[in-house]
Every structure is written in C-alpha cells, then in structure tokens.
Amino acid sequence: MDDHHLVEVKQxxxxxxxGKFLTxxxxxxxxxxxxxxxxxxxxxxxxxxxxxxxxxGGGAMRVVLERQYRYPMGRTMLEFPAGKLDVGEPPFDCAxxxxxxxxxxxxNEWARAGVxxxxxxxxxxxxxxxxxxxxxxxxxxxxxxEFLDVLTAPPSDLMRWSMDGTITDAKTICGVLWLxxxxxxxxxxxxxxxVKR
Amino acid sequence: MDDHHLVEVKQxxxxxxxGKFLTxxxxxxxxxxxxxxxxxxxxxxxxxxxxxxxxxGGGAMRVVLERQYRYPMGRTMLEFPAGKLDVGEPPFDCAxxxxxxxxxxxxNEWARAGVxxxxxxxxxxxxxxxxxxxxxxxxxxxxxxEFLDVLTAPPSDLMRWSMDGTITDAKTICGVLWLxxxxxxxxxxxxxxxVKR
Numbered sequence: 205m206d207d208h209h210l211v212e213v214k215q216x217x218x219x220x221x222x223g224k225f226l227t228x229x230x231x232x233x234x235x236x237x238x239x240x241x242x243x244x245x246x247x248x249x250x251x252x253x254x255x256x257x258x259x260x261g262g263g264a265m266r267v268v269l270e271r272q273y274r275y276p277m278g279r280t281m282l283e284f285p286a287g288k289l290d291v292g293e294p295p296f297d298c299a300x301x302x303x304x305x306x307x308x309x310x311x312n313e314w315a316r317a318g319v320x321x322x323x324x325x326x327x328x329x330x331x332x333x334x335x336x337x338x339x340x341x342x343x344x345x346x347x348x349x350e351f352l353d354v355l356t357a358p359p360s361d362l363m364r365w366s367m368d369g370t371i372t373d374a375k376t377i378c379g380v381l382w383l384x385x386x387x388x389x390x391x392x393x394x395x396x397x398x399v400k401r
Numbered sequence: 402m403d404d405h406h407l408v409e410v411k412q413x414x415x416x417x418x419x420g421k422f423l424t425x426x427x428x429x430x431x432x433x434x435x436x437x438x439x440x441x442x443x444x445x446x447x448x449x450x451x452x453x454x455x456x457x458g459g460g461a462m463r464v465v466l467e468r469q470y471r472y473p474m475g476r477t478m479l480e481f482p483a484g485k486l487d488v489g490e491p492p493f494d495c496a497x498x499x500x501x502x503x504x505x506x507x508x509n510e511w512a513r514a515g516v517x518x519x520x521x522x523x524x525x526x527x528x529x530x531x532x533x534x535x536x537x538x539x540x541x542x543x544x545x546x547e548f549l550d551v552l553t554a555p556p557s558d559l560m561r562w563s564m565d566g567t568i569t570d571a572k573t574i575c576g577v578l579w580l581x582x583x584x585x586x587x588x589x590x591x592x593x594x595x596v597k598r
Binding site for chain 2: 210245329380
C-alpha cells in the first residue's frame with residue numbers, strides 16, 4: 205500500500221529523560237502536508253509474554269497466571285507471565301527465562317503465537333507472545349524486589365474474566381484471543397520441542 | 402483477596418518530564434519486604450476506543466477501521482478509532498466525538514464493552530471500549546496535523562488479521578475478542594439508544 209500521504213519523517217531527535225527503567229525521546233517530525241509537529245515516546249527494548257498451558261491429572265487444561273501489584277494502576281492485576289528482554293537477548297530465550305524465573309515452570313514444547321504492540325502512540329514496545337506446554341514444575345527465582353503470586357485457572361474462567369472486567373491487562377486479553385481460537389480449532393500453534401542446551 | 406504481601410507504597414513522587422504530550426513521574430516506593438525501589442511511569446488522562454459496526458446493503462456486517470502512521474512504530478497500523486480524553490471529558494462523550502471526528506460516522510446505538518489497561522508497568526492509561534452501531538455517514542473533521550485513512554472490512558478478515566500479524570495493535574486485538582464473542586453469542590452488548598442533545 206502507498207502510505208506516502210500518511211508518513212511522518214524524523215527531523216531531529218532528543219533524549220529528554222533517562223531514568224532507571226524509562227528512556228524518553230522527543231522528535232520533531234515532518235507531517236504529510238509539509239507542516240511540523242512533535243512526537244514524544246518511550247524507547248523500549250521489547251518484551252515477551254508466555255501463555256503457559258498445564259494439563260491437570262485428569263487431562264483437563266489449566267492456564268498459569270500471575271497476580272502482581274502494578275504501581276501505575278495502584279492495584280494488583282491478573283496477567284500472563286511476561287518480562288522485558290535483556291540487552292541482546294533473543295525473545296525465545298527471554299520467554300523461557302521469564303517463565304522459569306517467575307513461575308518455576310519449564311516447558312518442553314513452545315509455539316510462537318505472534319507479536320503485539322501495546323502502546324503504538326507513545327512507546328516502541330513490542331511483545332512477542334509464546335505458548336508453552338508440557339510444563340515441568342520447578343523452583344522459581346524472582347528478581348530482587350519482585351513479588352508476585354502464581355495461580356492456575358481453567359480457560360473458561362480466563363475467558364469470562366477477560367469479558368467481565370476481572371482481567372483488564374491488554375496483553376493478557378490478546379493472549380486469550382489466541383487461546384480461544386486454539387481451543388475452537390481455528391488457530392493451530394506450531395509446537396516445537398525444546399532442544400536442551 | 403489479601404494483597405498485603407504484594408502492595409507497593411508511594412514514599413515520594415517527582416515529575417521528571419513534562420512535554421507537549423507526555424508527562425512522566427518517578428516515585429520512590431516501599432516494597433512488601435520493607436526495601437525500597439523506584440517506579441517510573443507516564444501519567445495519562447485515559448482514552449476510548451470504538452468498535453464501529455456497519456451493516457452493508459445486503460445486511461452483512463462490516464467493521465470500520467483506520468490506517469494511521471504511528472511514529473514510534475515507524476509504519477502505518479490498522480486499528481479501531483480511538484483517542485485521548487480531553488480534560489474533564491466523560492469517556493462516552495469522547496467515544497462519540499472521536500468516531501465522528503475521525504471517520505465522519507455518528508451512531509444511534511452504543512454499548513460499553515469494558516475497560517482495558519494497555520501498559521500496566523509504566524503508564525496509568527486506561528482505554529474504555531465502546532461498540533457502536535446504526536451508523537450514519539457524515540463528514541469527518543480531523544485535528545490539525547492528523548492524517549488517517551478510513552476503511553471497512555468484514556469481521557472474518559479482522560479476525561484473521563488479528564491472528565496472522567496484519568493487525569498487531571493490542572487495543573484493537575482486545576476489541577476483536579469482544580467482537581468474536583458477540584458474533585458467537587457468548588457476549589451480548591447492552592445496546593442503548595443515543596438521546597440527541
């Protein structure tokens with residue numbers, strides 16, 4: 205598609221804030237009609253989210269969730285395990301690391317669902333979404349200063365919670381769309397075994 | 402639920418950046434174990450997204466979408482109409498305003514689907530999601546410096562695009578979950594007629 209009539213072109217770029225976690229830029233841009241404007245945004249390294257699928261003793265599926273206090277929200281939130289990429293870290297390595305660190309689980313089969321962009325107007329963040337199954341429980345290793353509960357729920361609860369306001373985290377709701385379509389047979393993850401290193 | 406073991410408590414709060422569009426804060430917080438940490442976040446006024454449902458001549462449903470250049474992404478994105486709340490503006494007023502300004506459509510029936518939080522780790526942003534139907538075409542009134550294309554698509558395309566990477570905007574994918582469940586009969590919007598003012 206020809207996007208010429210929509211494209212904004214960088215003129216100058218200035219780092220306006222560099223904190224402990226956030227880095228912000230302010231760019232002057234040229235608009236399609238030749239006028240100028242300003243774009244401010246967070247520079248983000250990218251992240252992963254994992255949708256962990258657990259088979260209980262009877263063969264029924266349960267999903268692994270976390271409950272974590274999210275300071276900007278002022279409350280705890282129910283969400284899938286997720287975390288930021290370390291510098292130079294491939295997303296799949298990050299997915300395996302975050303699942304293990306935060307929940308203790310390792311997974312023997314993984315499938316990449318896709319990528320989502322949570323904040324297209326003011327952050328460069330992307331989130332790669334991975335499904336994980338054949339889970340093996342283990343010991344979690346939270347980062348210093350990290351506090352979260354791990355819980356499991358049947359997919360039917362997860363879907364109801366995504367519609368009734370119990371879950372409002374957008375990345376998690378995106379994961380629920382893939383999960384719902386997987387369970388309905390309209391989306392098939394490309395499961396791959398993990399080769400142990 | 403008792404969240405005492407998860408809660409972070411504000412100690413001090415400093416505005417570290419106030420730009421044209423973004424305002425950022427840096428807070429010192431007390432963690433559940435008594436240690437201290439830092440939380441940085443964008444203070445956001447909140448936003449709305451509209452899922453506009455159009456009946457074509459034959460009675461088939463089409464959704465109204467926008468294609469807009471998103472500077473932090475460096476490309477155009479397919480998304481539902483959305484916009485930030487003006488100061489003091491009720492979300493439903495904002496939903497009606499943004500739909501009309503960006504697409505020209507006014508809607509005679511509206512239903513509030515819910516609220517999502519796109520960036521729970523570093524922004525206070527919420528997005529109220531509204532469904533709109535009984536659309537009446539009109540003239541759009543873009544803000545100065547705003548450039549976007551309006552298009553329509555059948556729901557089946559929208560669902561496929563949300564799974565295959567054509568659509569990666571998280572708020573739009575969340576809207577697709579509600580839409581899919583509405584079409585499947587597992588979620589019923591509470592449609593309300595608009596009282597003209």
